[in-house]
Amino acid sequence: MSRVKILFICILFPLMILGQSMPEYERSDTRKGIGISTDVAVVALPVATLAGVLIERDWEGLRQGALTAAATAGATLILKYSVRETRPDHSDRRSFPSGHTSVAFATATYLQRRYGWRFGVPAYAVATYIGWGRIYSKKHYWWDVLAGAAIGAGSALVFTTPFAKDHNLAITACPGGVAFSCDF
Numbered sequence: 702m703s704r705v706k707i708l709f710i711c712i713l714f715p716l717m718i719l720g721q722s723m724p725e726y727e728r729s730d731t732r733k734g735i736g737i738s739t740d741v742a743v744v745a746l747p748v749a750t751l752a753g754v755l756i757e758r759d760w761e762g763l764r765q766g767a768l769t770a771a772a773t774a775g776a777t778l779i780l781k782y783s784v785r786e787t788r789p790d791h792s793d794r795r796s797f798p799s800g801h802t803s804v805a806f807a808t809a810t811y812l813q814r815r816y817g818w819r820f821g822v823p824a825y826a827v828a829t830y831i832g833w834g835r836i837y838s839k840k841h842y843w844w845d846v847l848a849g850a851a852i853g854a855g856s857a858l859v860f861t862t863p864f865a866k867d868h869n870l871a872i873t874a875c876p877g878g879v880a881f882s883c884d885f
Contacts, residue, residue, distance in 0.1 A: 736838035739831045743801040746827050747808045762815050765861045772856040773807040777849065789839040799841045802849030803856075805831040810857035828853075 747770070754762050777800050786797040805828035813821025832850060835841040841849075 732838045735834045739801055739834035742827055742831050743804050746805055750808050750812060766811055768860040769807050769811050769857045773803050773853050776852045777803045789842060796841055797845045798852055799835050799845045799849035801835050802832045802846045803853035806850040807853030807857050810854040811861050814857060814861040
């Protein structure tokens, strides 16, 4: 089983269930603060990553990060505006998938794939907190967070070496869509 799957099973899923099952009176006082902290963390994680990439002058990593970000944002926004699921707090109809979580897991997976577990572990901890916080603050359901994490991690796995080179991945734009091919 891959390390990413183990991470989802052991960390993310139990936290998502915990966030959904806590009594309302325990969540009401801290919900807003957790929501704000996830808003801050989802910006801080990719900004810190970008700063590190620029400091290291890792131009290939910058290209891979940009492709990961574009794929993550594109997939997330297409789904948000196509599915139109109502949020748990009923504030709008853009619950599915969680954009915060897709960005966080794209960044964490990018860091782990590009620079190793030394950077990946703390990034996954922050990403997991963001996913949990989105459920806790009633901005998303657990399946929104899980889908966002899958979109983000999947995008980084596709565009960040060594995955793309190891599996001979090819993505081609063609009339009416995009074609994917790879060796598994």
